[in-house]
Amino acid sequence: MNYSQLAVLQQALKTLESGCRVTLATVTRTWGSSPRPPGAMLAVADDGQFYGSVSGGCIEEDLLARLAAAPVEAPEVVSYGGTAEQSERYGLPCGGTLELVLEPMAPQLAHWRQVVAVLERRESVCRTLALSSGSVELGPAGRGDETRLDNGFLKLLLGPVWRLLIIGAAEPSRYLAEMAQALGYQVSVCDPRPEYTRGWNLSHTRWMPGMPDDAVTAMDADERTAIVALTHDPRLDDMALLEALQSPAFYVGALGSVRTNSKRRQRLAEHFGFSPQQLQRLHGPVGLDIGSKTPAEIAVAIVAELVALRHGKVLIAADSE
Structure with a gap:
C-alpha cells in the first residue's frame, strides 16, 4: 500500500466528495522507537474506510474504531504510549510514544483540493494549522522546514511522491x-x-x-x-x-x-x-x-x-x- 502524503490525501478527498466525514490524523512528534515519522498521515472516514498509517498498525485499530464512530469536530492533540499501560496495550515498540493532531477535513474541502493540486504538480508546500480556530495557511516550503507542533500551531511540510x-x-x-x-x-x-x-x-x-x-x-x-x-x-x-x-x-x-x-x-x-x-x-x-x-x-x-x-x-x- 502506498502511504505517501499525496496518496492519502487523494483518497481522502474522493471520500469527502462522496459525502462522508473524514478525520485526518497526522504524526507530529515521536519519542523512542516509532515506525512512522512526523508528517505521516491516516485518514479515517465515518463509513469505516481508511487510508495511510501513523504507527505501522499498532494504534490504528483504536483510531479507526474511535474516529469512524465519532469524527472530530475541531483540531485536537492526542498521544499514545505515554504510560507503560498504553505501551503494552497498543504494542508500541521499545516503549515509543506518538503525538498526533486530529482534524476534521470537511470544513476545508476547497483547501484540500488546493493541497492535492500542488502535490500533483510535484511542488512542496508548508501548511500551518491553528489548533484553536482550525484556520489554515499555505506557504512555500523553505530549506530546513520540518513538521512540528509549536505553541498551538501545526506546521506540516508536504512534498510530492518519491x-x-x-x-x-x-x-x-x-x-x-x-x-x-x-x-x-x-x-x-x-x-x-x-x-x-x-x-x-x-x-x-x-x-x-x-x-x-x-x-x-x-x-x-x-x-x-x-x-x-x-x-x-x-x-x-x-x-x-x-x-x-x-x-x-x-x-x-x-x-x-x-x-x-x-x-x-x-x-x-x-x-x-x-x-x-x-x-x-x-x-x-x-x-x-x-x-x-x-x-x-x-x-x-x-x-x-x-x-x-x-x-x-x-x-x-x-x-x-
Missing part, C-alpha cells in the same frame, strides 16, 4: 521495484531489450518505452527522484547516466564492481567531460556494502541506501558484481 526510475528489467530490477513500491515510491522501468520487455509484468510499475537516455529525460527528475541503472550493459547504463548525472535527482546509481565503475567514471570524464564533482554523485557500486550476491540481496542493498540517504546517514558503498 519516484524511482529503474534502467533494466532483469531479476534485480524486479525485486527492487517491489521493495521500492512498498516504501512508497512510484516506480518506472525502462529497458529497450525485447527479451526483457516481454517478461515484465509488475502492474504497479510504469513502463517507459524508448532508450534509457530518453526515459531519464522524460522522467523530468527532481530532488525526490532516484535513478538506478541495472542492465549490466555499459552501453545502456551509460546512456542513462549521461542524463541522470546532470539532473537534480537525489540518487544516481549503477550496478557493477569497484573496477567496473572506476572504468565507467574514467569514460564519462574522458569522453563526455564530466567533472569530478559530477562523478562524485554516482553511487557505483550501487547500494550499501552488505555483501550482496543474489538479485534479491542487491535490491535490499539499494533500498537500504535509499532509506539511509533520505534519513541523512553516512554511507559505505557496496562492492557488487
